[in-house]
Amino acid sequence: MNYTAPVADMRFVLRHIAGLDQVALLPGAEGAEPDLVDQILDEAARFAGGVLAPLNRSGDQEGSRLENGVVRTPKGFRDAYQTFVEAGWNSLPFDPEHGGQGLPWLVGTAVGEMWASANMAFSLCPLLTQGAIELLSHHASPEQKAAYLPDMIAGTWTGTMNLTEPHAGSDLGLIRSRAVPQADGTYRIAGQKIFITWGDHDLAQNIIHMVLARTPDAPAGSRGISLFIVPRYLLDADGRPGPANDVRTVSLEHKLGIHASPTCVLSFGDADGGAVGFRVGEENRGLEYMFTMMNNARLSVGLEGVAIAERAYQQARDYALARVQSREIGASDPTPVAIARHPDVRRMLLSMRARTEASRALAYTVAAALDHGLRHPDPAERARQQAFVDLMIPVVKAWSTDLGVEVASTGVQVHGGVGFVEETGAAQHLRDARIAPIYEGTNGIQANDLLFRKLGRDGGAAAGTLINRMRADLDSSTQDDIAAPVRAGIDTLETATAWMVAHHRSEPRLAAAGAVPYLQILGTVAGGWLMAKAAGAAATALAAGEDPAFHQAKIATARFYATHEMPTAAARLATLTTGGAAVTDFAVDWL
Structure with a gap:
């Protein structure tokens, strides 16, 4: 462990x-x-x-x-x-x-x-x-x-995100928390928020809550939401934590995993007419502002998928190298061997490793583009990099967290029966991983964001730019056994993108039924592009005599990804283009 x-x-x-x-x-x-x-x-x-x-x-x-x-x-x-x-x-x-x-x-x-x-x-x-x-x-x-x-x-003070309420779920336009303006320029906040990660704890001196609420004359729906700073402890004249604000922890959720992380139900304004809040920015633009925090968190949550996959892989690998069971297939020696020598166990380990490395490469690539989008001196280059970030944030969040769950589940499988026993620790990784596809907008919401806001906004232009970039990188590849499956995947992505652009307005329900398969295609192909790029860099380093074992393994992992993961893109394309009606034509009453 x-x-x-x-x-x-x-x-x-x-x-x-x-x-x-x-x-x-x-x-x-x-x-x-x-x-x-x-x-x-x-x-x-x-x-x-x-x-x-x-x-x-x-x-x-x-x-x-x-x-x-x-x-x-x-x-x-x-x-x-x-x-x-x-x-x-x-x-x-x-x-x-x-x-x-x-x-x-x-x-x-x-x-x-x-x-x-x-x-x-x-x-x-x-x-x-x-x-x-x-x-x-x-x-x-x-x-x-x-x-x-x-x-x-x-870090002496921590921050939280207070969005949803018991009746609202992901539809933030339904929130009811109130923010009543006061003569001194502050607001009195009243309402209840649920699923507040680290909403209360004993680690820091103060907790600064970011709270969405409605002012009295706000329009209905998401256009009427404002954003407020609500500190757990109000600041005194010296700017230090002073008297407690009217914020109460009602309960902690009993969860499948991440037990050490307190997930709180918070009540604002129970005792004194409302918690004191300070409006951020303009009234009724709170959801717009909150998306800055949500997009930052979506990249970080996608990284959680990478992280939990790495942890699960390490534990499964170490177990498979130490656990001795059964003779090696095809060997004349009857002596039992480490289960890592059995082809199916090695296949599972390689799937865990390849998916983890591909999702890491994608998360880091998007983080680098974020830096360029924020800091590059050329406005046109900043815009180009930001367009890539906007396109890929939902992919990093959804594709990586889905892979995190799948890799953690495979880790349990590698352990066999003992993987299902809590003492080995493999089960905790699976339990902890399961929240990430739900965090910060479920993965279905991420897929709809990719389809209707990202592809829909620019008619697939950013995706087209990415496809051209992928092809240009593959043109210089000398390892065709890796590059050929990736090129086929890029063709699949181009076809899928064209289909989505053509149908998202004329047949939005059919397109929405294929949104998740499309996101998975984009994630899989982007991962393949970066694994092929990694194989090329490893081959160059290998030719220079640098760390042969590491770079040989990198090339072999890229080859596994190309031959085992890339073919799934074509299967998802068929689902995307022909499977939508099977979803939309199925009557809700039949469920």
């Missing part, structure tokens, strides 16, 4: 796939020199493996609990978080103006993968804080930034 961060693969992806050298040339990112990044990765790996990973199982067993209105986290979590803050890990990618270290999101993404692999429940706290910081950095007033950002960036 140990975790060792895959630093060698992370470095490879950063340098050869995501383009760390180009990111380090961007204004404000000059500190991301290779030597410094190597040191950061090594130190993060030590913290993840030595501090966070040992708390993963004990945290799962103990869980967070609500005692007399106070949330208590599992043993060891407070000390681990204090060490996390003191080491400066929370401030890594943020603006130095408010105490951040100014490193690119690409570096923060690699480090964030380690936190989520080592201890997914713990990692959710800084993940939400990170999203809240991004929201405030883009939309808060200068006074609000000065009041909240320094401590949130330091």
